[in-house]
Amino acid sequence: MDSVTDPAVVDARQIRKSYRMGEVVVEALKGVDVRIDHGEFTCIMGASGSGKSTLLNILGCLDRPTSGTFDLMGRSVDSMDDGELAEVRNRFIGFVFQTFNLLPRSSALQNVELPLIYARVPSRERRERAMAMLEKVGLASRAGHRPNQLSGGERQRVAIARALVTGPALLLADEPTGNLDSRTGRVIMDMFHSLHSEGNTILLVTHDPEIAREAGRILRIKDGLVESDTAN
Amino acid sequence: MSTGALFISEAVRSALDSLRNNRLRSALTSLGVMVGVTSVVSLVGLVTGLQNYIEEQFDSVVGARIFEISRFSSGFDDMETWLRSRSWPHLTASDAEQLAGMMTTASGVTWRSGTSRSVSRGGRTAEGIWVRGLAPTEIDVGGMTIAFGRFFTQAEDNIRARVCVLGSSLADSLGNPELLPGQTVSIGGERFTVIGIANPLGSIFGQALDNFVSVPFSTFVSLFSSPDRDVEIAVLPLPGVTQEECQDEARQILRRIRGIPLDAEDNFFITTQEAILDSMNKVMGGAAIVTIGIAAISLLVGGIGIMNIMLVSVTERTREIGTRRALGATRNDIVRQFLVESVIISLIGGILGLLAGFAIVTAADSLTPLPASASPFAAFLAIAFSSTVGLVFGIYPSWKAAGLDPVEALRYE
Numbered sequence: 001m002d003s004v005t006d007p008a009v010v011d012a013r014q015i016r017k018s019y020r021m022g023e024v025v026v027e028a029l030k031g032v033d034v035r036i037d038h039g040e041f042t043c044i045m046g047a048s049g050s051g052k053s054t055l056l057n058i059l060g061c062l063d064r065p066t067s068g069t070f071d072l073m074g075r076s077v078d079s080m081d082d083g084e085l086a087e088v089r090n091r092f093i094g095f096v097f098q099t100f101n102l103l104p105r106s107s108a109l110q111n112v113e114l115p116l117i118y119a120r121v122p123s124r125e126r127r128e129r130a131m132a133m134l135e136k137v138g139l140a141s142r143a144g145h146r147p148n149q150l151s152g153g154e155r156q157r158v159a160i161a162r163a164l165v166t167g168p169a170l171l172l173a174d175e176p177t178g179n180l181d182s183r184t185g186r187v188i189m190d191m192f193h194s195l196h197s198e199g200n201t202i203l204l205v206t207h208d209p210e211i212a213r214e215a216g217r218i219l220r221i222k223d224g225l226v227e228s229d230t231a232n
Numbered sequence: 233m234s235t236g237a238l239f240i241s242e243a244v245r246s247a248l249d250s251l252r253n254n255r256l257r258s259a260l261t262s263l264g265v266m267v268g269v270t271s272v273v274s275l276v277g278l279v280t281g282l283q284n285y286i287e288e289q290f291d292s293v294v295g296a297r298i299f300e301i302s303r304f305s306s307g308f309d310d311m312e313t314w315l316r317s318r319s320w321p322h323l324t325a326s327d328a329e330q331l332a333g334m335m336t337t338a339s340g341v342t343w344r345s346g347t348s349r350s351v352s353r354g355g356r357t358a359e360g361i362w363v364r365g366l367a368p369t370e371i372d373v374g375g376m377t378i379a380f381g382r383f384f385t386q387a388e389d390n391i392r393a394r395v396c397v398l399g400s401s402l403a404d405s406l407g408n409p410e411l412l413p414g415q416t417v418s419i420g421g422e423r424f425t426v427i428g429i430a431n432p433l434g435s436i437f438g439q440a441l442d443n444f445v446s447v448p449f450s451t452f453v454s455l456f457s458s459p460d461r462d463v464e465i466a467v468l469p470l471p472g473v474t475q476e477e478c479q480d481e482a483r484q485i486l487r488r489i490r491g492i493p494l495d496a497e498d499n500f501f502i503t504t505q506e507a508i509l510d511s512m513n514k515v516m517g518g519a520a521i522v523t524i525g526i527a528a529i530s531l532l533v534g535g536i537g538i539m540n541i542m543l544v545s546v547t548e549r550t551r552e553i554g555t556r557r558a559l560g561a562t563r564n565d566i567v568r569q570f571l572v573e574s575v576i577i578s579l580i581g582g583i584l585g586l587l588a589g590f591a592i593v594t595a596a597d598s599l600t601p602l603p604a605s606a607s608p609f610a611a612f613l614a615i616a617f618s619s620t621v622g623l624v625f626g627i628y629p630s631w632k633a634a635g636l637d638p639v640e641a642l643r644y645e
Contacts, residue, residue, distance in 0.1 A: 062558060062638045083562045090560020101555040101642070105253045117242050118560035162559070 007074030009170050009201045010036040010059055015068035017054050028054040029065070030224040036170070036203060041196040043212040044205045046221035053174070055221060056205050060093050060172045061085045073169050090118050094163030098175035100155040102147040108134060108158045109143040115166045133161040137191065153184035160191060164200075171195065173204040177211060189214060240572065247573035250545070251580075258577055261541045264534030265581030265618050266588065271530055272617065273589025273610045275523040278596060279516055281604035286512050298373060298505065299479060301465040301486065305501040320499035325367075325449060327489050328465045332369065334485045337473040340372035343449065343463040347456050349420030351445055353406045361402060362444040363419060365452025373468045376446070381413035381428030389448040396424040399444040400432040419445060422455050475504060531617055534581060535625035542574050542629035553633055554641030563634040570633050574626025575619050582618025586611055 017029040028051045036042055046052035057063035058070065061077055070077050072092055077085065089095075094115075102111045112130035121129070134140050137157040147155050156176060163171055173192070177185030189211060196202055196216075204215060212218050213232065220227040251258040303323040305313055328343035335341055344366055351361045370376055371383045376397075384395050396419065403409040406417065409429045417424055424447065433441040453459055469478035479502050486500060546553070553566060561569075590606045597604040 057639050060558070062642070083564070086557065086560050086562040086565075089558060095558045097555075097642070101551065101558075103552055103555070105249055114556070115559040118556075118562075118565060166560075 007071070008035050008037050009040075009073060010034055010203075011071040011074075012059065012065075013069050015055070015058060015065045015070065017051075017058065017063070018066050027224055029058075031068070032221070032224070032226055034059070034219065034226070036201060038169075038201055039196075039199050040217060041192070041202045041215045042204070042217045042219060043215035044203065044219045044221060045207060045209070045212050046227075047207065050221045051224040052205055052221045056172060056174055056203070059170075059203065060095060061088050086118070090115055091166055092169045094166065094168035094171045096156070096159050096163050096171065096173040096176045098178040100147070100152075100159045100179070102155055102158060102162075104147055107144050107146055108139060108150065108161075111147070111158055112162045112165050115162060119166055130161070130165055133165045134158070136164070137161045151184070152180050153187055156180065156184075156188050157191065160188075160195075164195070169201060171200055171202045173202065175206055176204065177206075177208070185211075240568070243569050243572040244576065246569060247576045250573060251577065254545075257541060258580070261537050261577050262581035262584065264537040265531065265578045265621055266534075266585040268527055268530030268534045268621075269582045269585025269614045269618055270588040270592065272523065272527040273586055273606070273614050274592040274596070274604075275519075275526070276610040276613065277589065277593035277604045277606050278602060279519055279523065280607050280609075281593070281597065281602070283513070283516055284605065285603040287509065297475060298466055298468050299475060299482075300503045301467065301482060301500055302503070303462050303500055305503065317501075321490065322460050322462045323465070323500050324460050325453070325463050326459070327486065328367070328463055330489050331465065331482065331485055332367075335467070335478075335481060337470055337478045337481050338467050339470045340369055340468040341465065342367045342369040342373045343465045344370070345449070345452060345457060345461050345463045349456065351402065351406070351417055351419050353415065353417040356406055358402060358405050358443075361419075363452070363456060364444050364446045365449040365457065366446045367449045370446075373466050377431040378428045379431045380410055381426070383428055384446075384448045389450050392451045392454050393448060394422065394424045394451060395427045395448065397428040397430055397446045398426055399430050399442040399446075401442040402445055403429045417445075419447070420456060479504075527617070531621050534578070535621040538574050538578055538622060539625040539629060541577070542570060542626055543632065545573070546570065546629050546633040549633075550636060550641050550644040553636050554638050554644065557636075557638035558642060566634040567630045570630035571623065571626045574629065575622035578618045578622025578625075579615070582614045585618070586614040589614065 012032065012034045015029050015032045015034070016027070018025050018027045020026075032051075032055060034055070044052045044055065054063065058065050061072070061080075064078075072088060077088060080088065095101075102108075103114070106114075109127070109130055112133055113126045116126040116129060131140065131143060134143050137160055139154060139157055139161070142150060142154060142158075147158070150158065160176075163173075176192070177188050180188060192202055192204065193214070202215075204211070206212055215232065217229070217231050219229050301323070303320055304317045325343055325345075328341065332338075332341035344364055346362055346364045348360050349363045350357055350359045351363075352358070366376075368384055368386045368389045371378075376383070378397070379400065381397070383397055384393065387393075388395055396417065398406070398409070398412065398417075400409065403412055406412065407415070412426045413428060415426050417426055424445075430442070430446070447455075453461070467478060467482055469475055483498065483502060487498065490499060492499060556566065556569075589610065593604040593606045596602050
C-alpha cells in the first residue's frame with residue numbers, strides 16, 4: 001500500500017458529544033479535530049473526565065458523536081446503521097482494553113477466533129488464522145488455556161492477538177498496561193512498538209507520561225478539547 | 233454451508249459452553265419445562281392408550297357390526313333427551329319378538345333385560361349379581377359363547393325352565409366351573425339348574441363383565457320382572473348387508489309396530505358401536521382439553537423460569553456483550569446467541585421430559601391395568617412445545633441484551 005495516496009485512517013472534524021445526566025447536559029467533547037495517518041503511533045493523554053474515553057469510543061465506532069463528521073479509511077461512518085457499524089468495528093478496528101475483556105470460559109484460541117466468527121470466516125480458516133496470531137504474540141503453546149490459567153501479561157497478549165486477527169486498519173488500546181506491573185507493561189509496550197514497526201496504525205490512550213513519551217505523537221485532551229498535538 | 237448456519241452452529245457451541253458452566257442453574261431451569269413436557273407426554277400416552285384399548289374392547293367384546301335399540305339413549309346425553317325418553321312407551325319384549333319375526337336383513341335379533349339378585353350355592357353366596365334375562369337368540373347374535381355345557385333352547389324359554397348359564401367369574405366364586413353344569417343354584421331365592429358356563433369376556437375399564445347369571449327371558453319375566461319391562465334389543469346384520477340398510481329396516485318396522493305417525497320422531501334410539509365410541513371419544517376429548525390446560529400452565533411456569541434465568545444471565549454477561557459488540561457482533565448476533573441459549577435450555581428440559589414421560593407411560597402400562605402407549609406424536613409435541621417455549625420466553629431477554637449500549641456495557645462492573 002502506498003501511504004501517500006491513502007486516505008487518512010482517521011479523519012474526524014468538529015466532533016462534539018453531549019450527554020444528558022438528569023437535568024444537566026454534560027459536554028464531553030466540544031469540537032475535536034483528529035487526523036491520523038497510516039502507520040502512526042499516537043497517544044491520547046488526558047485526565048480522567050477530560051473526554052479522552054469518549055473520543056476513543058467514537059473513533060472506535062462504539063459511540064456516535066452528537067455532531068461532527070468522521071471518516072474512517074476514507075469512508076464516512078456518520079450515517080451508518082448499527083449493522084454497518086458492527087461490520088466496521090469487526091473489519092477495520094481492533095480493540096485492546098485495560099481489563100483485557102477476554103471471555104472467561106473460552107480458551108485463548110477461542111477468544112482470538114471470536115472476531116472471525118462475526119466476520120463469518122469458516123471454522124478451519126478461523127482456527128488457522130487465530131493460531132498464527134497466537135504464535136505471533138508468543139502464546140501458541142497456551143492456545144488451550146483459559147484466561148484464569150494465564151498471567152496478566154499473557155492475557156493482554158491474547159487480547160492483542162484477538163484485536164489483530166482480522167487485520168484491522170486501526171488498533172485502539174485503552175490503558176493497555178493499566179492493570180499490569182511495570183515489567184509486564186514493558187513487554188506489552190515492546191509488542192506495540194514491534195507492531196508499529198510492522199506498519200500498524202496504533203492509537204493508545206494513557207495517563208502515564210512515561211508511556212506517552214514512547215509514541216510518535218501525543219494528543220492532549222482537556223475539558224473536551226484538544227489541548228496540544230505534538231510529535232515526539 | 234451458509235453463513236447463517238455457520239453462525240447458528242457457533243451460537244449452539246457457545247450456548248452449550250455457557251450452560252456447562254452453570255450446570256446446576258441450567259438444570260434447575262430446564263426442570264420447569266421438563267415437568268410440563270413430562271405431564272404432556274404421559275397424559276397423551278395414557279389417553280391414546282385408553283382410546284386404543286376402548287376400540288379393541290368394543291371390537292372383541294361386542295363385535296363391531298351389532299347395533300342396539302333401546303328406549304333410552306346409551307350415549308352421554310342431556311337431561312332433556314332423557315326426560316323426553318321417559319314419556320315414550322316402553323320398548324317391550326313383545327316389540328322385540330315382532331321385530332325379530334319381520335326383519336329380513338338381520339342374521340339375528342335378540343333382546344335382554346336385567347336386574348340384581350344374590351346368587352348362592354351350598355354355603356357360598358355372591359351378592360349383587362347381575363341377573364340377565366336373555367332371549368334364546370342371544371347365541372345367534374354372538375354376544376356370548378359357552379365354555380362348558382350349553383346355552384338354553386327355545387323350548388326351555390317357552391316353558392319358563394329354571395335353567396341358567398353362569399358368567400365365568402361368578403362360576404369361579406361358586407365352585408369349580410367345569411363341574412358346575414348340572415348343579416343347583418339359588419337366584420334370589422329361586423332354585424335353578426346350571427346348564428352352562430360362559431367364556432370370559434374380560435373387562436371394560438376394569439369393570440368385570442363376567443359376574444352375571446343368564447336365565448331364559450320368559451323365566452326372567454315371570455320370576456324377577458314383568459312383561460312390560462323395557463328391554464334392550466340387539467341386531468346383527470346379515471353378511472353383505474350394510475349397517476345402514478339393516479338399521480333402516482329395523483327403524484321402519486319398529487315405527488309400524490309402535491304405531492308412530494309418519495311425521496313424528498322415533499320413540500326409541502338406535503345405537504351403533506361407532507356412536508358409543510364417538511361419545512367415548514367426546515369424553516376423551518374433554519380429558520385432552522384438561523391435559524392441554526395442565527400442559528399450558530406448566531409450560532408457562534417453565535417458560536417464566538427460563539426468562540428469569542436468561543435475564544440474570546444477560547445482566548451477568550453485560551461486559552461480555554459489550555466486548556462481543558466491540559469485536560463486531562451485530563444486534564442480531566447477540567439476539568441469536570441468547571435465543572439459541574434459551575431454546576437449548578428449554579429443549580434439554582423437553583428431551584428429559586420426553587424420556588421421563590415415556591418412562592411413566594411404560595411403567596403405567598406394565599405395572600397397572602391402565603393401557604398406555606408412548607406415541608411418536610407425543611415426542612413431536614414435546615420437542616415442538618419445548619423449543620417454542622424457549623423461543624418465546626427467550627425473546628425478551630435477548631432483545632434486552634441486544635439493546636445494551638456497547639459503551640455502557642463495556643463499562644459495566
